[in-house]
Amino acid sequence: MVDYELPISDLANRQARLQSLASFLCPSDSADLFFDLRSDHSPKTVLIRLPTANYVGVFGTVELDECEGLLVGTICRGDGAFYHLSETRFRDFTDGLSHTAIVGERSSRKGHSTWMGVVPGGEEAMARILGVTDHSPNYELGHLDDFRGEHPGGANFVFGDGSARFVPNDIDAVVYRASATINGGELNTER
Numbered sequence: 708m709v710d711y712e713l714p715i716s717d718l719a720n721r722q723a724r725l726q727s728l729a730s731f732l733c734p735s736d737s738a739d740l741f742f743d744l745r746s747d748h749s750p751k752t753v754l755i756r757l758p759t760a761n762y763v764g765v766f767g768t769v770e771l772d773e774c775e776g777l778l779v780g781t782i783c784r785g786d787g788a789f790y791h792l793s794e795t796r797f798r799d800f801t802d803g804l805s806h807t808a809i810v811g812e813r814s815s816r817k818g819h820s821t822w823m824g825v826v827p828g829g830e831e832a833m834a835r836i837l838g839v840t841d842h843s844p845n846y847e848l849g850h851l852d853d854f855r856g857e858h859p860g861g862a863n864f865v866f867g868d869g870s871a872r873f874v875p876n877d878i879d880a881v882v883y884r885a886s887a888t889i890n891g892g893e894l895n896t897e898r
Contacts, residue, residue: 724757724823731760731822735857738815744829747775754829759815760822762865764789765808766837767887771852774833786888788867789837797867801890804867808874808886811838811854812862818851840887845876 727740738759746752767787774783774791783791788800788809800807813820818831825832834852842849844862849855854874856862861875864886874883885893 724755727758728760728822731758731762733761733812733814733857733863736761736815737857738819742819742821744821744826744835747828747830747832750830755826757819757821757823757826757835760820761813761815762810762822763813763820763836763838765811765864765887766790766833766839766852767889768840768884768891770841771831771833771837771839775831783833785837785839786891787839788889791833795889799889800867802885802888802893805870806886806893807867807889808840808864809867810865812844812856812864813838814845814855814857814862816855816857817849817853820851840884843876843878843880843883844874 725741732740741756741758743753744755744757746754765787766785766789769785777783788795788807797804819835821835824836826835829835831851834850837852838854839852840854842853845855846853854862854864858873861873863871864874865871874886885891
């Protein structure tokens with residue numbers, strides 16, 4: 708394993724950062740347990756080695772590209788459960804916990820994701836930990852920030868009520884996008 712020139716603050720977190728967590732990995736994905744995150748400005752420069760994860764937070768329907776390169780202190784807010792400095796609580800899920808996806812599956816085919824968090828200056832830093840529902844699961848021309856699984860026909864999601872569900876590739880686009888918002892105003896049919 709390569710050691711990188713890291714800030715002194717990272718040395719204290721090195722042991723945690725180099726942990727691969729089996730619960731964050733899908734057995735159907737054959738990705739390496741770690742990947743090298745490259746610089747957004749200099750693709751040949753490796754910033755840090757990170758553990759791979761197949762499950763990321765749901766940012767919602769807002770494009771993550773709009774969050775890349777913002778000034779320090781600027782909050783990029785999505786309409787899903789997770790966004791920059793989010794403090795989402797159950798009461799915020801006005802569309803209903805059982806109707807709202809909070810974590811989705813991500814295959815490594817379009818690039819690696821991690822559970823470690825955003826690395827400033829990293830290539831597609833926000834998309835490494837968050838996903839959006841602008842394309843159906845497993846959309847062939849999709850991007851790193853899309854959800855995808857290595858399973859035939861769809862990808863797995865965890866909903867706000869704790870249930871895990873398989874979402875098919877052919878899900879209605881309106882329903883799919885609505886499942887990613889916490890308070891999009893969709894009809895709440897929970898009893």
